[in-house]
Amino acid sequence: MTDPDTAIALRARLPMVALGAGSGFAMWLLARDWDQPGLSEGLFLAMFAFLSSFCGASLAMIGPLSLLRALGGALWVAVPMTALMLLAALRYPVATDLLQNEVLVLMTLTLGAMACPFVLLRLSVPDRWTRFAALSAASWGIVFRLACGVGFVVVFWILGLLSNALLDLVNITILEDIAEVDWLALTLSGAVFGLGLAVVQELGGGGAPHLLFRLLSLLLIPVLLVVGLFLAAIPLQGLSSAFGHLSSAATLMAMSAVMMTLVCVALTWQEHPRGANGMAARLLAIGLMLVTGLAAWAVLMRVWQYGWTPDRIYALLFAMTLLLHGLVYAGCAAIGGAGWPDLLRRAIVGLALMTGATLALALTPLVDAGRIAANNQVARVLTGETEAAELPLWQMAHDWGQGGLDALTRLDAHAEETGDADLSNRLQLARSATSRWEMTKEVVDVTDDQRKELIELLPVQPAGATVTADDFRGLKRFQLLRWIRSCKRLLPDGSAGCVLIRGALGATSDEAAELALLLFREGRDGAQLETLALRFGPDGADMLGRIILDRGPPAQQQTKEQAETLLAAAQAGRFEISPARQNTLKLGDLEVLIRRRR
Known part of the structure; x- marks a missing residue:
């Protein structure tokens, strides 16, 4: 590069370097007073929200936009984002408590990230700001540039650490001294980040990374096979044993996001997806409806059992948003004919705007x-x-x-x-x-009255077996309260909704007098039969590992009548204890064994 070219490049890079350095210094100013802000909590939150969204949006848009236009576009993002965060903070006694809610912070970041490509296109090509191709290129271009910038900062500090180690051999500590000055380290990191963005832009990195699209498109068929295998297994395995937990819903929603991303990649990579990858993209779009529907069902089952919590509200909000995407994707792919890609591209833009509006609504007092x-x-x-x-x-x-x-x-x-x-x-x-x-x-300590109450309610089998109040020492209060509550859920014949079976259930004979199985009703209307293993010793009861159900339906698939029938049979002594690899309890078509926790 000649000297004039070098001067031109330096002048082009300088705005990005300055913006990055200024952003790093601004973040240091806020972080300095994070624990004990000198400002009021509301004003501190407003400054934090504005500076973080303003700096992030300007760095995301500079390059495709000039410095002044990027700063103007950042205002379009930062002002409404600040207002929304202040509205969200109204639900807390102290405004800065909002920053401890990871879900709301993540929703805010997502909304800001979604807004950036729309604003960038509105300022650069106003007639194309709602076009799928332009939005996709702008979005992936932002992700690509920012990822390169972050990678450059990581490489810079790795090199700095190695250089410091080398200079330390000759007692030169200047690099270590710089790293220990917080404001200087953050400002330098910001400047390096801006420099990385500038170089990526010079090399034509402002557009979509087509190499990444090509690589991601190779995942279409493997993901389709996994999703197809999962959906095909549902009629054989059933839903109840797998769903009803937020972890199941989170897995399904994460897979839904992957499927959506791959379909969008296919639509961006090829004008008319064809061949095996094109067919895989279309089938994924159709299957998305089923996966997102199962995610929503998994959350609803959890709510039905235990009621609402903020996590379940947000989970259902996300699941329903994904379900709407799934329905639209499936509709376009199934009935769109040969023109399904163009139809889906137009629909995706509308879905993106609707998703942004949903996230903004979730930050207002209307969705507290x-x-x-x-x-x-x-x-x-x-x-x-x-x-x-x-x-x-x-x-x-x-x-x-x-x-x-x-x-x-x-x-x-x-x-x-x-x-x-x-x-x-x-x-x-x-x-x-x-x-x-x-x-x-x-609340670990259990009172004598609670132990006595449980003994009075708890039937013990087989005939002649007994337990005392002292046997239940060492347990937590919530455990006994849970069992007492279950015992009070009476069976149709008026007997207790629980039973304790104490017998030769262990692997060795010396465990015979120590081990017991506690069966009781749980879940909505007492339809779920729980089985817990206890070991009685000199210090009271101790909880053992999980119960393995060798036969019979899983607890989540049992009906209320099945649970009541099994409990009644156990209370009447209609069971047998027989050896397997160790002694097990046979109760109707249910067989259980105790496995120690290793």
């Missing part, structure tokens, strides 16, 4: 997940659907914002009205405990 969840949990207690001991009281006191605190006040009134001393104690612990684990530790 903490308040909605807290009101639901209190309502379940007042109607008798949930026991107070099952409430997430610590989360309500510390994580659910003002809505959770208001719900605790209502529970205080309920406890006073009903004379529920245990609930009053739990509410006090929830407010004073510094963590949920500390609250659990505070």
Whole structure:
């Protein structure tokens, strides 16, 4: 490169370097007072929201846009993002508590990231800002440039560490001194990031990374095979044993996002996807409807069992948004004929705008997940659907914002009205405990009255077997309360909804008098039969590992009538204990064994 060319390149890079350095220094200013801001919490949050969104958006758009236009576009993003974060903070007693809610912060980041390509195109090519091809190229171009910038910073500091180690051999510590000055390190990192963006832009990195598209398109067929195998296995395996947990829903939603991304890649890589990859993309678009529907079903099953929490509200919001995408993708792919790619491209732009509006709505007081969840949990207690001991009281006191605190006040009134001393104690612990684990530790002790109450309610088999109150020492209060509550869920004949079977269930004869199986009803309407293994010793009872169900339907697939029938048979002594690799309990078509925790 000649000297004039070098000067031109330096002048072109200087704005990006300066913007990066300024962004790093601004973040240091905020981080310096993170724990004890000199400003009011609301003003600190506003400054944090504005500077972070402004710096991030300007760095994302500079290159395709000049410095001044990128700064102007960043204002389009930063101002509404700041307003939305301040609205979201209204649900907390202290505004900065919002920053501890990872879900809301992630939603804000996602909304800002979605806005950047729309704003970039609106300022550069106003007539194409709603075109799929332009949006896809702008979005992937932003991701590619930012990834290169981050990679360049990582390489810079790795080289810095190696250089410092080398210079340290001759007692030169200048690089170490620079790294230890926080503001200088962040400012330098920002400058290096800006330099990386500038070089990527010079090399034509402003467009979509087609090599990445080519590589991702190779995943279409493998992902289609995995999804097809999963969907084909559902009729054989059933839904209840796999779903009903947020982890299942999260897996399904993550796979849905992967499927959507691959379909979009196929639509960007080829004008008219054809061949094996084209067929795979079309089938993935159709299958997306089923996967997103199962994700929504998994969340709803969890809510049906245990009520609302903020995490379940957000999970269902995301799942329903993905389900809408799945329905639209499937509709375009199934009925769009040969023109399905163009039809889906137009639909994706509309879906992106709708998703952005949904995220913005979730940050407003209209969707205060903490308040909605807290009101639901209190309502379940007042109607008798949930026991107070099952409430997430610590989360309500510390994580659910003002809505959770208001719900605790209502529970205080309920406890006073009903004379529920245990609930009053739990509410006090929830407010004073510094963590949920500390609250659990505070309720470890079990009272003599609770042990005696369980003994009075609990049928013991086989005939002649007994347990005493001392046998249940060492257990946590919530465990005994759970079992007492289950025993009080009477069977149709009026007998208890639980039974303890104590016998030769272990692998060796010396365990015969120590081991027992506790069967009790759980879940909505007591339809789920739970089986727990206990070992009785000098210090009381100890929980063993999980129970392995060798035969019979999984607990989640049992009906209420099946659970009641099994309990009644156990209470009547209609079971046998027989050896396998170790002795097992046979109760009807159910066979269980105890496996120690290793």
